[in-house]
Amino acid sequence: MKFKWRKWNRATHRDVGYFFFALAVIYSLSGIALNHINDWNPSYVVKTKEINLSNKITKQEINEQKAIEILKLIEEENNYKKFYFPDDNTLKIFLKGGSVVIDMNTGKGMLEKISRRKIFYEFNLLHYNNAGKYWKWISDAFAVALMLLAITGLFVLKGKNGITRRGAWLTIAGILLPLIFLLIYL
Amino acid sequence: MLKKLSVIVVLALIFASCGNNAEEQEEVKVLTVAQFNEQAENLVDSVVTVEGTVEHVCKHGGKRLRMFGEDPEVILDVEAGEEINMFEAEIEGSDVIIEGIVAEFRIDNAYLDEWEAKEKAKLAQDSTVVAEGEESTEEVAEVETTEETEAVEEEHEELNVNEHHVSDVFGQIEKYRKQIAESEKDYLPFYSITCTKVTVKEIEVMTK
Numbered sequence: 001m002k003f004k005w006r007k008w009n010r011a012t013h014r015d016v017g018y019f020f021f022a023l024a025v026i027y028s029l030s031g032i033a034l035n036h037i038n039d040w041n042p043s044y045v046v047k048t049k050e051i052n053l054s055n056k057i058t059k060q061e062i063n064e065q066k067a068i069e070i071l072k073l074i075e076e077e078n079n080y081k082k083f084y085f086p087d088d089n090t091l092k093i094f095l096k097g098g099s100v101v102i103d104m105n106t107g108k109g110m111l112e113k114i115s116r117r118k119i120f121y122e123f124n125l126l127h128y129n130n131a132g133k134y135w136k137w138i139s140d141a142f143a144v145a146l147m148l149l150a151i152t153g154l155f156v157l158k159g160k161n162g163i164t165r166r167g168a169w170l171t172i173a174g175i176l177l178p179l180i181f182l183l184i185y186l
Numbered sequence: 187m188l189k190k191l192s193v194i195v196v197l198a199l200i201f202a203s204c205g206n207n208a209e210e211q212e213e214v215k216v217l218t219v220a221q222f223n224e225q226a227e228n229l230v231d232s233v234v235t236v237e238g239t240v241e242h243v244c245k246h247g248g249k250r251l252r253m254f255g256e257d258p259e260v261i262l263d264v265e266a267g268e269e270i271n272m273f274e275a276e277i278e279g280s281d282v283i284i285e286g287i288v289a290e291f292r293i294d295n296a297y298l299d300e301w302e303a304k305e306k307a308k309l310a311q312d313s314t315v316v317a318e319g320e321e322s323t324e325e326v327a328e329v330e331t332t333e334e335t336e337a338v339e340e341e342h343e344e345l346n347v348n349e350h351h352v353s354d355v356f357g358q359i360e361k362y363r364k365q366i367a368e369s370e371k372d373y374l375p376f377y378s379i380t381c382t383k384v385t386v387k388e389i390e391v392m393t394k
Binding site for chain 2: 037038041042043044046081082084085086094095096097099114128129130133
């Protein structure tokens with residue numbers, strides 16, 4: 001009996017494609033996000049707000065209680081973590097999910113709040129391989145699956161849209177694209 | 187029977203004592219940031235445990251954090267190792283215990299020469315871009331004077347920012363050169379930790 005390789009090829013392409021659909025979406029979306037890491041923060045939303053305490057404060061008067069009183073003015077008292085003085089004129093109060101930096105001479109400062117960017121944070125966590133020690137094996141399997149999908153994908157169709165005609169030109173174009181960049185920048 | 191029992195008891199005692207030794211060996215001395223900085227030279231490539239407060243986490247990639255101990259001016263840079271990959275931004279302001287391998291980065295005159303050359307090349311490239319912008323403005327000046335002037339002004343502003351950056355960088359390079367000349371070694375060592383484990387100590391959030 002003749003081995004029907006094209007049938008097996010199609011089945012492999014189909015089932016591997018179904019199974020790794022979610023990972024393909026996760027890695028491609030976070031890939032775009034991480035590609036533009038210099039333009040935005042892909043994992044966190046960082047919001048800043050200027051604050052003005054309207055009076056100067058001194059290093060001596062600052063203790064935990066006073067720091068919490070300051071936070072009450074900006075409704076952040078429940079998020080108090082810790083405070084310290086980066087230099088003689090600056091007070092930094094750490095919050096759950098942010099910080100406040102105050103110029104003690106002027107009472108002016110900046111509240112910075114950070115929160116996890118929905119969906120992207122989770123996807124990036126996986127992309128950064130930071131989801132436990134076993135995730136890297138899953139991502140390795142996904143990488144192998146991508147190669148398998150690419151190779152089996154070449155032979156799904158026969159005829160004018162197959163690898164011997166239209167498919168050949170598009171495949172060659174896809175190979176040339178990275179080669180051109182390598183020739184320019186290598 | 188009694189003999190067998192006594193052999194089992196002895197073996198059990200040996201294993202128990204071995205276990206205790208292992209536990210004792212596992213007890214690691216936790217250094218403060220100041221202690222680490224004092225001893226770092228002799229700790230390169232060894233595993234250390236350091237306790238401190240996280241001052242800053244690089245929020246873009248979470249690959250680095252900076253921590254301080256009792257004296258906020260004494261700081262320590264920590265890089266995420268393979269086991270960690272990234273630090274959560276939420277640990278800023280938290281007390282943490284960092285376990286990792288001590289790394290040394292040396293800055294010598296050859297490194298500074300290379301750095302300076304790169305910065306000069308970057309500055310030259312930026313100047314060329316602005317000069318080209320000015321030339322093209324002259325060509326179309328009669329038609330779109332205002333828009334083009336604004337664009338070039340913006341480029342000049344950008345260049346000014348870059349110039350500030352570059353002068354800061356050149357100042358820093360010069361500072362390092364002086365420090366190397368004054369030091370006994372022909373390089374400046376910078377110590378950091380490549381983190382393999384980070385433990386965040388619980389913080390009681392006060393509500394009153």
